[in-house]
Amino acid sequence: MRTKSLQLAGRALALGAFAVSTAIAGNASADTCAAFAKTVVVVGSSAVSSFMTPLGNALANHVDENNDPDPINVLYQSPGSCTGATFVVSPASTGNTTGDVTYYTGSASATCTLAANTKVDIGISDVFAASCGFDGLPSKVKEFRGPVQSMTFAASSASQTRTMSAEAAYLALGVGDTTAGFPFPDLNKIWVRDQSSGTQQMIAHAINVPANAFISNHSTNAAGIITGLQASSSLDPADTDATFGILGMDAIRGNTANDIVPLAYQHYGQECGFWPSTTQATAPFDMQNTRDGHYFIQGPIHMFTKVNNAGEPANENAKILIDYLTGAADPDFDLIALEAAKSIVPDCAMHVTRDEEAGPFMSYQAPRSCDCKWLAAVGADLPDECTTCDTNEDCTDSARPQCNYGFCEVQ
Numbered sequence: 001m002r003t004k005s006l007q008l009a010g011r012a013l014a015l016g017a018f019a020v021s022t023a024i025a026g027n028a029s030a031d032t033c034a035a036f037a038k039t040v041v042v043v044g045s046s047a048v049s050s051f052m053t054p055l056g057n058a059l060a061n062h063v064d065e066n067n068d069p070d071p072i073n074v075l076y077q078s079p080g081s082c083t084g085a086t087f088v089v090s091p092a093s094t095g096n097t098t099g100d101v102t103y104y105t106g107s108a109s110a111t112c113t114l115a116a117n118t119k120v121d122i123g124i125s126d127v128f129a130a131s132c133g134f135d136g137l138p139s140k141v142k143e144f145r146g147p148v149q150s151m152t153f154a155a156s157s158a159s160q161t162r163t164m165s166a167e168a169a170y171l172a173l174g175v176g177d178t179t180a181g182f183p184f185p186d187l188n189k190i191w192v193r194d195q196s197s198g199t200q201q202m203i204a205h206a207i208n209v210p211a212n213a214f215i216s217n218h219s220t221n222a223a224g225i226i227t228g229l230q231a232s233s234s235l236d237p238a239d240t241d242a243t244f245g246i247l248g249m250d251a252i253r254g255n256t257a258n259d260i261v262p263l264a265y266q267h268y269g270q271e272c273g274f275w276p277s278t279t280q281a282t283a284p285f286d287m288q289n290t291r292d293g294h295y296f297i298q299g300p301i302h303m304f305t306k307v308n309n310a311g312e313p314a315n316e317n318a319k320i321l322i323d324y325l326t327g328a329a330d331p332d333f334d335l336i337a338l339e340a341a342k343s344i345v346p347d348c349a350m351h352v353t354r355d356e357e358a359g360p361f362m363s364y365q366a367p368r369s370c371d372c373k374w375l376a377a378v379g380a381d382l383p384d385e386c387t388t389c390d391t392n393e394d395c396t397d398s399a400r401p402q403c404n405y406g407f408c409e410v411q
Contacts, residue, residue, distance in 0.1 A: 030100055033112035036073040040317040043077045043097055044084015044124035045198050046222065047149055048301060050250040050342045052076050055324055056104030058333050062320070072317045075101040075118070080196030081125035082132035088123035088141055088304040089134050095120055121318040123304040126151070126198020126248075131205060131357045137304070142311060146301035146325040147335075148345040150276040150290045151202045152262035154225070154247040157281065158233035161241045163273040165266040166207050172244075173216070174209035184242055189232065190216040191225040191245030199248050205358040206267065206297045222251040229260050249276050249343040253285065267296040276343065284380040285343050293352035293361040300347070301325065327368075336370055336405065340377035348404075349374035365410065372407035 040059075042052075056074040064070040077084075077097060087093050096117035102109050126149055129137060137143060153164040161183065171177040172184040173192070184190065193200040195212035199222075204211035218228060225245040232243035244263065252260050261281040264273030274289040276298075289295040303322055306314045313319040323329035327336075327346060339346050348370035352361040372386035385400060387408045395401050395408035402409045 030111040030113045032115050033075065033101065033103065036071075036075075036103075038070070038072045038317050039075055040072060040121045040315060040321050041075045041097065041101070041118055042084075042122045042124055042321070043079065043087055043120045044122075045081045045126045045301070046078035047081075047126055047198060047248045047250055048124055049076070049078055049102075050254050051338050051344070052102070053104060053109050054338055055321070056102075056109065057106050058324065059321060060104045060106035071106070072320060073103050074321065075103050075114070077101050080194065081127050081198030081201060082196040084120075084123040085125040085129055085132045085134070085302070085304055086123070087120040088306065089129050089132075089137060091138060121305060121313075121315045122321065125302045125304065127201040127205075127299060128302060128357050129304065131201045140306055140308075140314075141304055142307040142313075144303040144305070144322045144326060145347065146303060146322075147339050147347060148290065148298055148300050148350055149198075150249045150262075150287065150295060150298045150343070150345075151199045152247055152249055152252065152276065152297065153203075153244050153265060154229060154252060154260050154262055155244045156229050156233040156240055157259045157261045159240050159243065159261075160237065161244065161263060162280070163264040163266060164244065165273065166268045169203070169207045170209055173207065173214045176215040184244065186239075186242055187215060187217040189239065189243040191218045191220065191228045191243075192216045193221070193225075193246060194219050199246055202297055202299055202357065203246055206265075218245075222247055226251065226255050226260055230257065233259065249285075249287075253341070253343045265295065265297055270296075284375075284378040285340075286375065286378050286380045287343055287345050287349075290345055291349055291351055296358070299354070299357065327370075336373050337377045340374065346370060346374065367411065368404055369402070369409040369411055370405050370407075372409060373405035376407070 059072040059074055062070050062072050087095055097120050098114050098117050100111055100113050102111055155161050178185045192214045200211045225247055229245050232240050252262055262275055264275045266273035274294045276287055276290045276295045277285045278288045290298050305318050308314050327348060336346050348366040348368055351364055353364040354361055375382055388406055389395050389403035389408050392403045395403050400408040400410055402411050
């Protein structure tokens with residue numbers, strides 16, 4: 001569904017370079033981490049935390065080729081996308097982290113404190129390295145891309161505001177417009193992240209406001225933004241309507257109160273706004289407008305890691321985690337269903353891609369497509385061409401000859 005947006009004049013603003021701090025603040029407050037036999041240290045995006053627990057638990061239950069227990073313990077910190085990328089990409093970084101990490105036991109998550117500076121194996125980011133100020137990657141660092149996230153302008157479900165145009169977002173976040181009649185004049189009613197946040201970086205590139213220049217009286221994490229938006233529902237209707245924040249779709253779906261909704265976003269040059277899905281806040285969350293490129297503010301998870309001469313991750317445990325996130329490992333781990341529950345789209349269900357932040361979309365067909373599995377996972381009605389299968393021989397339609405994830409697919 002499309003919804004008309006209010007039209008507001010905007011002005012272009014050049015993006016500036018910014019510096020990224022690599023320090024992670026915090027005091028050691030948990031028990032010292034055990035001497036795990038096999039680890040992979042992941043630092044960066046907080047958005048991936050929504051599925052890091054099941055992924056970390058799956059790796060803690062990992063078995064080798066002989067089906068013998070071979071646990072891999074993921075140690076995860078989430079200071080922000082650009083901070084995580086810096087540990088691996090920046091030549092000036094030692095590549096070591098310290099402080100508290102989350103780890104996974106095979107059935108739950110817990111917190112421990114690193115005993116010493118520890119090498120970061122994967123810098124995980126919602127945005128491209130260039131968005132974090134890096135001009136290319138070092139020769140022994142490689143980027144692997146995972147599922148696609150959609151970043152949104154969000155509001156209380158009590159709000160009558162349903163759409164945000166790029167022009168309105170520019171005036172609110174880049175100018176701080178207090179003009180009479182402007183719908184978002186109060187900085188106390190605008191909730192943002194910070195410049196190291198992938199959510200803020202991706203939105204910044206879309207609306208042409210530098211991520212370190214967002215104008216707001218509230219800079220906090222996703223949970224803080226949700227709390228702020230929830231509180232706005234008790235305000236006068238005009239104040240509720242004037243309140244918005246920025247959130248990833250995964251954070252909206254993870255809010256069990258279900259009282260925060262994404263606004264339809266109308267990008268520069270578009271004639272109307274689009275939600276990430278075909279509906280705003282009701283099932284199925286098919287993410288169709290993200291999958292076909294109508295919804296503009298989106299991008300893949302970027303995993304940066306050191307590689308060997310063959311271009312494979314130097315840490316074999318990092319390779320296993322990356323294989324999980326790209327769908328290349330463990331067919332018994334239903335990554336697609338997990339991502340569907342978080343409104344994060346696997347690469348195999350995407351039909352557009354891009355090579356730079358907020359860059360032009362290109363038509364795309366994944367090497368191993370999963371359109372039907374995705375639709376089944378989100379609970380959407382399956383089209384007639386989504387026939388079930390056990391092997392390729394069951395797929396008699398020449399247009400859909402490949403049996404993937406239990407359905408006949410294009411390739």
